[in-house]
Amino acid sequence: MKGVKSGGIWHLYKMGGITPAITSMFNAQSAQQMAFIRSIMREQRKNPLFEVPLDTLELVVFDLETTGFSPYNGDEIISIGAVAVQGDKVFEDDTFYSLVNPKRPIPSDVTQLTGITNDMADAAPDLLYGLGSFLEFVRQKVLIAHGTGHDKHFLNSALWKTSKINSTHRMLDTMMITKWLNPDLEKYDLDYVLAYYNVDITTRHHALEDAMMTAKLWSKLMAEIRSRRIHTLGDLYTQLSRHQ
Structure with missing residues (x-):
């Protein structure tokens, strides 16, 4: 000002x-x-969406790659990947991917993990434009991620930095759903759960690839969700609230 x-x-x-x-x-x-x-x-x-049948529900599975683990201590988004889904159908040709300029150096271990270099980030759109393009892809759809805590914190931090607003999108967590469906699994990290559900693991820690694998995991989970007589988004939220 x-x-x-x-x-x-x-x-x-x-x-x-x-x-x-x-x-x-x-x-x-x-x-x-x-x-x-x-x-x-x-x-x-x-748009409450609670009465929408899961079979027709429009969703976006997304993943963020970041410079670290704490958006409130200076860490930033460096890439966003997303894929559209309806019910259990994954639209592999309807995707979103963008690098984001974090306006700070990317740690070497993050570059090694993600393949994103400082030169690549310097040429990428700023957060405001990367986030705006992502939300244009999402619109009013429900968001899905695996282990949503990390992604939700970074998304809300980015929204507040750019627009002084928090996310109002409904969100589902494939990790939480897997814990409900399979309470005795040894682990619930993405690699383990993908292997358990026979989802091919491609390139990990690439935002779009991780989103695509998580979308295919969601498709597998949907079959088990139906078998539990869960028909709407509201039904699913009610069930998950009992297993937190």
């Missing part, structure tokens, strides 16, 4: 409303991206 002269942001607000004030602080395209992200979240709040 220090760059706003002649009365500051409140002067701009009085002269023409908040949009010119935002646009003066950022460029017009950035302001549009912020407005779009906020509109997606507003629309999502109007």
Whole structure:
């Protein structure tokens, strides 16, 4: 706000409303991206989805690669991958992938794990644009990830940094679902669960590949969910709430 002269942001607000004030602080395209992200979240709040049958439910399975484990201590998103799903059908040709510029060096161990270098990140879109493009792909669909805690924290942190808003999307966790369906498994990390359900493991720690493998895992889990007489998203949430 220090760059706003002649009365500051409140002067701009009085002269023409908040949009010119935002646009003066950022460029017009950035302001549009912020407005779009906020509109997606507003629309999502109007869409409870609980009565939608799981067989017709539209979902997006996603994965984030990051510089570390703590978005509140300086770690940032470096890539986003996602694939569209409806019911148990995985749309392998309907995908999203973007690198994201974290505006900080990528640790060498993260580069070794993900294959994402500082040069690749420097040429990537900023967080605002990468996040906006991802949400344009997602729209009002339910989000799925494996071990959602990590991804949810980074997603909410990114939304707050760019648009001062939190995610309102419904989210499902394939790890939690697997624990409910298979309470006696030795482990529940993605590699172990993929192997247990005979899902081919391709390239791990690549956001799109991890999202695709998790989507195929979800498809396998759906068969077991149906066998438990779970028919709607609300049914599934109710069942999972009893096994937390």
